[in-house]
Amino acid sequence: MKILVLNCGSSSVKFQYIETDLEKIDRNQDRLLARGLVEKVGTQEAVASCQAGERASRDVGVDLPDHRAAIAKVISMLQSTGVLADPGEIEAVGHRVVHGGDFQTSQLITPQVLKKVEDAVELAPLHNPHNLKGYTVCRELFPDRAQVAVFDTAFHQTMPARAYLYALPYDYFRRHRIRRYGFHGTSHRYVAYRFRQLAERSKEETNLITCHLGNGCSITAILHGRSVDTSMGFTPLEGLVMGTRPGDLDPAIVLHLMAKFEMSPHEVSTLLNRHSGLVGISGESNDMRLVLESARQGHERARRAVESFCYRIRKYIGAYTAVLGQVHALIFTGGIGENAPRIRELSCEGLSWLGYELDRTKNEKAVGVEAEISISSSRTCIYAIPTNEELLIARDTYRTIEGIEPV
Numbered sequence: 001m002k003i004l005v006l007n008c009g010s011s012s013v014k015f016q017y018i019e020t021d022l023e024k025i026d027r028n029q030d031r032l033l034a035r036g037l038v039e040k041v042g043t044q045e046a047v048a049s050c051q052a053g054e055r056a057s058r059d060v061g062v063d064l065p066d067h068r069a070a071i072a073k074v075i076s077m078l079q080s081t082g083v084l085a086d087p088g089e090i091e092a093v094g095h096r097v098v099h100g101g102d103f104q105t106s107q108l109i110t111p112q113v114l115k116k117v118e119d120a121v122e123l124a125p126l127h128n129p130h131n132l133k134g135y136t137v138c139r140e141l142f143p144d145r146a147q148v149a150v151f152d153t154a155f156h157q158t159m160p161a162r163a164y165l166y167a168l169p170y171d172y173f174r175r176h177r178i179r180r181y182g183f184h185g186t187s188h189r190y191v192a193y194r195f196r197q198l199a200e201r202s203k204e205e206t207n208l209i210t211c212h213l214g215n216g217c218s219i220t221a222i223l224h225g226r227s228v229d230t231s232m233g234f235t236p237l238e239g240l241v242m243g244t245r246p247g248d249l250d251p252a253i254v255l256h257l258m259a260k261f262e263m264s265p266h267e268v269s270t271l272l273n274r275h276s277g278l279v280g281i282s283g284e285s286n287d288m289r290l291v292l293e294s295a296r297q298g299h300e301r302a303r304r305a306v307e308s309f310c311y312r313i314r315k316y317i318g319a320y321t322a323v324l325g326q327v328h329a330l331i332f333t334g335g336i337g338e339n340a341p342r343i344r345e346l347s348c349e350g351l352s353w354l355g356y357e358l359d360r361t362k363n364e365k366a367v368g369v370e371a372e373i374s375i376s377s378s379r380t381c382i383y384a385i386p387t388n389e390e391l392l393i394a395r396d397t398y399r400t401i402e403g404i405e406p407v
């Protein structure tokens, strides 16, 4: 099945065109036909690029006033790079949707599903409205094609109440849906599946801790294939230290900032979402490459940023080891997890007594590739596995349409 995967943000459309089916999934041989990005949507200076095998298309300064124009541009780039003769060849569309409320799995978008996703807009006001624009446009462009929503939150719906409840008065959960949801579920699920495929292990015999370290960072405890705890919460602010977000924080700090500096909710939100984390501590950048380089050159705040980042990961690895009891593998993924051996090293430092022993040489070599990076006698094996959320969205789209259980 040929599937267009769309990830629509406020001013961008990321896309991949993927061919998949059951046999290809089993053999990990799905075909990436094309991928690309449209940026600065809503301006007259949009930038659109598409790579299809050897053929590429790139346009700078295009007038793309809205997502409709942007998606039309995606289709025309797929045609001009030769992967699509006719738009009718697209058999289905898979959408990344950040918040799926209480949906546990990906969903064929029907009016009832759409209503529930719209209900979840209040839980993810910065993301869901844009994700839904992709659906609305595709419904017009391909009225007879199935469209599937793949949610970042769905994988974590298996968390038990003790993990997802905040210890607030119960009505805030019951009436206002204030609870931990967790995000990055598509990535955690993808690397968990890929590990089981590589290690030839079944879901039932595998417990994992998966660390997604990108601009946003989260860590998940997976028991027999089901998420039982994850570090992000009601929003993606909770948990690990991130590029621009602080992760776990005493909520009284927010009250203090509002009382003492008369900061508005909007100002506090900007502080917590844009100016904290790596960039906040280092004062330099949210890009881990730059922060690591500064730390190496002896910049004190950059060093502290790296240490805080890794220390928080270590704490969560310890906590999730306690949650799971027995852990078969610890997996690093995301831009940092896949490419930064130093961060993996510091995140596992001092954890050998818990069963996590990195192999220095293997770790150094594993950059952007799938690799086992622990010593052979490590009680828990450690892996780096590049994530592939778009591929998982394509596979889920296929499975949902065919009525096949997700893995």
Ligand code: ADP
Binding pocket: 213, 214, 215, 216, 243, 286, 287, 288, 289, 290, 292, 334, 335, 336, 339, 340
């Ligand atoms: P997103 O969460 O936006 O998808 P990514 O998963 O691409 O982000 O991760 C972005 C992060 O990965 C950035 O902090 C970037 O500095 C970091 N990164 C990418 N390559 C490297 C590298 N070689 N070494 C260290 N960090 C890296």
